[in-house]
Amino acid sequence: MKKFILQRTLLALLTLFGITVIVFSLMHLAPGDPVSVIAGRETDAKIIAAIRTEWGFDQPIYLQYFTWLGKALHGNFGMSFVNRMNVTDLIASRLPYTLKLNLIASVLGLCIAFPVGILSAVKKYSFFDYVATFFALLSQSMPSFWLSLMMISLFTAKLGWLPSSGSESWQNYIMPAFVLGTTWAAGLTRMIRSSMLEVLGEDYVRTARAKGLKESIVVYRHALRNAMIPIATSLAYWIAYLVTGSVIVEVIFALPGIGRLMISSLSNRDYFVVQAVILLTSSAVLIANLAVDILYCVIDPRIRYD
Numbered sequence: 001m002k003k004f005i006l007q008r009t010l011l012a013l014l015t016l017f018g019i020t021v022i023v024f025s026l027m028h029l030a031p032g033d034p035v036s037v038i039a040g041r042e043t044d045a046k047i048i049a050a051i052r053t054e055w056g057f058d059q060p061i062y063l064q065y066f067t068w069l070g071k072a073l074h075g076n077f078g079m080s081f082v083n084r085m086n087v088t089d090l091i092a093s094r095l096p097y098t099l100k101l102n103l104i105a106s107v108l109g110l111c112i113a114f115p116v117g118i119l120s121a122v123k124k125y126s127f128f129d130y131v132a133t134f135f136a137l138l139s140q141s142m143p144s145f146w147l148s149l150m151m152i153s154l155f156t157a158k159l160g161w162l163p164s165s166g167s168e169s170w171q172n173y174i175m176p177a178f179v180l181g182t183t184w185a186a187g188l189t190r191m192i193r194s195s196m197l198e199v200l201g202e203d204y205v206r207t208a209r210a211k212g213l214k215e216s217i218v219v220y221r222h223a224l225r226n227a228m229i230p231i232a233t234s235l236a237y238w239i240a241y242l243v244t245g246s247v248i249v250e251v252i253f254a255l256p257g258i259g260r261l262m263i264s265s266l267s268n269r270d271y272f273v274v275q276a277v278i279l280l281t282s283s284a285v286l287i288a289n290l291a292v293d294i295l296y297c298v299i300d301p302r303i304r305y306d
Contacts, residue, residue: 008293012286019282020072020275024065027271034269038081068272072279078272082265087276091258097167098250098257101180102242104173108181109188109238116185117192121200122219132189139186144179144245148252151175165254176253180245184238191234195227202226232292239288 035052052058056067071078077087116136120129155175156164166172199205200223208218247259254260258277265273 005290005294008290012290016279016282016286020069020279021065023275023278024068025061027274028061028064030269034081034271068275072276077276077279080265080273081270082268082273083270087272090261090273091276091280094256094258094261097255098246098259101173101176101246101250101255101257104177105180105184105242105246108177109184112182112185113188113192117189118196118219118224120189120193121196122215124197129193133193136186136189139182140190142183144183145248145252147183148175148179148249151179152252167255172253172255176246176249176255179249180242183245184242188231188234188238192227192231195230196223199223199227232295235288235292239285 035048035055035057038051038055049058056064059067068078075088077091079085080087080090083090116132120132123129152164152175155162162174163169163172164175196219200219205218205223208222209215213222246257247262249255250257250259251263258280262274262277264270265277
């Protein structure tokens with residue numbers, strides 16, 4: 001087990017290293033010059049050359065990369081060209097908004113997906129199952145930006161119940177969390193239903209029912225635990241969706257989170273901010289995948305990594 005965790009951790013670090021190389025290369029190959037952002041209206045060639053030297057943009061690209069990577073390993077991601085702030089402090093000021101949004105969306109998604117998915121499997125081909133499957137497919141088919149705009153049109157423009165932007169109160173998070181949470185719940189519901197249907201047809205489940213055990217014990221103690229392995233795998237995928245999907249939602253609802261920060265930084269060619277945000281989100285996804293692999297042993301003791 002320890003050997004497996006070490007191997008997966010090393011693989012995750014290698015993957016993260018590859019991500020930094022790709023992101024750094026793409027950012028520097030993109031059109032535009034960050035020096036023009038830093039210089040502003042300044043046109044004097046000597047001053048622009050001095051700025052380029054000060055920020056290290058006169059060095060070869062491979063040297064720039066290793067300089068940035070060495071500082072990043074010590075928690076120093078450089079300075080933002082636009083905000084004139086330390087990138088670490090800038091991300092730290094925006095991160096709570098994204099975490100709050102994702103936490104609310106995750107709780108909402110789990111509260112919808114597990115009860116609906118389990119009940120759909122237990123009552124397969126019933127009216128409830130058909131309705132749940134229909135809405136799950138409908139929710140997955142709707143783009144998050146379209147659903148966001150429809151909710152703003154209804155609950156803000158027409159009814160005036162909820163604010164369409166900002167982060168001042170809990171009401172600002174209702175619509176964006178609903179968009180993220182329901183989209184996540186739709187895919188997770190289908191996965192739970194499919195996994196539970198497969199397990200409920202096993203011999204040991206029929207044996208448990210034949211012994212006279214309560215249906216709730218059969219479903220939750222025997223069936224659900226064995227159905228959790230594919231569900232846990234999908235949870236890692238949906239965590240990645242929350243990280244990436246929140247970008248669109250934050251921009252539409254004007255939440256000052258990490259996603260909106262990355263979009264504005266891309267527009268302004270704020271390289272250091274974009275690189276740090278992608279490194280942070282990539283690390284979150286890799287950690288989630290590693291946690292799921294370890295969780296397999298807890299869910300099913302028969303799984304060993306020897």
